[in-house]
Amino acid sequence: MAVMTGPALSGERFSVVYRIAASGPEALARARDICIEQTIEFPLALVPPGPIRDGIVGRVEELNEGDGTALATISYAVESAGVELTQFLNVVFGNTSLQPGVRVEGLDLPDALQVAFGGPRFGVAGLRALLGVPRRPLLCTALKPMGLGVAELAEVAYRFALGGIDLIKDDHGLADQPFAPFAERAERCAEAVRRANAETGLSCLYVPNVGAPADRLMRRARQARALGAGGLLVAPGLMGWDGMRALAADPAIGLPILCHPALLGGFIAAPDGGIAHGVLFGQLARLAGADATIYPNWGGRFAFSRAACLDIAQACRAPGPLPPIVPAPGGGMDLGRVPEMLAAYGNDVVLLIGGALHQQGPDLVGNCRRFRALAEAAAA
């Protein structure tokens, strides 16, 4: 290795905004460390001038200080990500995620790179077209509790669909357990929803959870499609971000994707570490093919702030080459929260209400109709 020739680079770069818990010269030093850690991970002194030193190594484009932290914008050659989402995430935050006091606050990708990753197949408009719902907020609920048999789940699905819910998803805890095996559940629930649709004239979609083993993920999703599923629930924290992207990209599947936040909480547990809510549940979900992104709304069972939730919604809709997607706030919402949510999010929202639909009383169909009436009134 007498010379390090280094590659020919296009000059196209993407950038990441990191919040660094430091100021002054220390902030700049830490930003420069990130430039190396996320790329060559190699003593800079041993790299001669040339494309590696000048192009592959990250570049501090901007450093803005305030109240003891610094926002560093660092750019990377698009070639370092090699058009693979896994490697893109690796360049964004792979090793640096292991450092204390560094948080990803923003991503800025050239249009061509976003398009190369694929993004959502449907987005807001595509999902609305599938559901035949041009204007009003979309209604979603979940099949639960875990432990029910297939016949019971299918019966619940039937009643939800009869009551006018748009998207009936498996609870994310329904996988392939012995008490409700995936294939049987998907087939029976899809059939129940079809039967209800025939009665109502609506286009409710059944959205099974494809929490499959990695080597069976694509197969399970294709099977879901064959069995009549109208969408897929995917948790990238469990299946990998690229698992979701692959499901969205596969033309043999071709179903809308609801992104579930399970196991992603690690990234938001530290105020000065991890990945900002809007980037994680909004920007990344959209980039990786979600058509709607589920997250806990403020004031429910979880502790997301109103500002964090609105950041997510903003990232779902930000201008760009990929279709906008639908925020799907949930996590302990009930009918009483609907007006407030509509005021905050507007009509391009999936209102996800789970357990509370059962708590309204034993008449599930009636409970769903009340939910729907609220949404229809909002769009009137």
Place this chain on the structure above:
Amino acid sequence: MAVMTGPALSGERFSVVYRIAASGPEALARARDICIEQTIEFPLALVPPGPIRDGIVGRVEELNEGDGTALATISYAVESAGVELTQFLNVVFGNTSLQPGVRVEGLDLPDALQVAFGGPRFGVAGLRALLGVPRRPLLCTALKPMGLGVAELAEVAYRFALGGIDLIKDDHGLADQPFAPFAERAERCAEAVRRANAETGLSCLYVPNVGAPADRLMRRARQARALGAGGLLVAPGLMGWDGMRALAADPAIGLPILCHPALLGGFIAAPDGGIAHGVLFGQLARLAGADATIYPNWGGRFAFSRAACLDIAQACRAPGPLPPIVPAPGGGMDLGRVPEMLAAYGNDVVLLIGGALHQQGPDLVGNCRRFRALAEAAAA
């Protein structure tokens, strides 16, 4: 849904120890919330007595308080995980990861469940047998920097192997970029290592990084095997924990796996959230098929404490039905740190030294020989 019959359960349970940032009645209330959140996610009042309420819902087995936090041991029916690692992780921490002030501190799985997940194919003994190294510490280094071409990387690999390194891994930032495409790189580096082995009589293994798109992961790993790879570098934070498990389980691959911590840092960023180091990099890595687990050693470029590192090593070796695996501390280590590392870890360790091998001077082969001499002296 007039009745909730609920499933027949075996009575076998696994348990999770959570540290909850609360005390007194609040700690117990939060523990009970976890029992529901991680399973039925449904109003408990609506669940009649029976297997769902009494078996599927998590059970607080123990609650120990101390200095403002509580350690809650919660058990779950093995059926809730359905013998899928993705769903197991979901039950352990799916939604609760999104709550503040809850940290996973331990996992306790019945032997049968551990075995069902597969675990490491080789472990310490198997890896030593492949390398022909019965006693001394194992030596590992990485091909870098990102941006080198295939011929340059192969030349570096050749020199490392000639110098007596046991495991030569791709830097985790080498994916399938245009400047060193995966297939060409794997083939040429494997060939270079074979050539060196023929000269030295040693059994150095080349370990390419299989950071592939989800739907090509298995194929890329099989291709790596066909091209002469001796192991696989896998980052479960990028590829999903189950991606690593699937690679370990596939008999058509049959290669030892080095687990890389990229993007897992989110889980350790908050002292009162996420997943404890020993569980994340030790217990989970072993359960999910790693034969060695890479993590940043204390006193390097990262901020892991000595105690956290020793917890990881302990989890690699804890008694159980799965083979023990090898801790692989790295992240800014140099030759000067070797005696201290051996004193702390013993001989069953992979010593991972990257950039510092280059900093010793331009004679890479000589630098590797010095590294090896240190390890041999330790085992003498």
